[in-house]
Amino acid sequence: MHWLLQVASGALIAAGVFFFIAGTIGLLRLPDLFTRLHALTKADNLGLGLIILGLLPWAPDLLAALKLVLIWLLVLLSGATGTHLIAKRALRRDGEDPG
């Protein structure tokens, strides 16, 4: 494993963790529901994506690497649709919460 690859994967994982921290702080401190949704998906897609990108060189074979990318795509899709559903529900107040 070339040392440059190790440094690159370490940097990517550190960036991913940074985005997770940023997303969580955003989720806690932002005033409004919709701004929190924005911070939430930032942490989801970007944080996890960078971590998976950083883990790719460590994957033993191509299948494991493809599985990682599959996980990331799944989280992308589910995060986006889930966030839209929550936003739509909160916007139209069709749930029972007064928010």
Add this chain to the structure above:
Amino acid sequence: MAEFLLAAALVLLGTMSAGLLRVVLGPTAADRMMGAQLLGTTGIGVLLLLGFAFEVPALADVALIFGLLAAVAVVAFTRRRIETEAD
């Protein structure tokens, strides 16, 4: 390298517990649901990091299933409320 992955997993665990604060504080149910979704995604991150730190390839499948469950939970949360309004 494994130590670095474990350190990253530990930091993610910290953010996960911070995210739980939103589940407790959240004024509306939607905020609580977002906290749960963030918990799910951070859980996937921790699982993947641990999987590669301990050379356990099965944890990638666990992370995949965890991602599926988190997705289903969000949809169930929004769909269920709308159904009860209808009848």
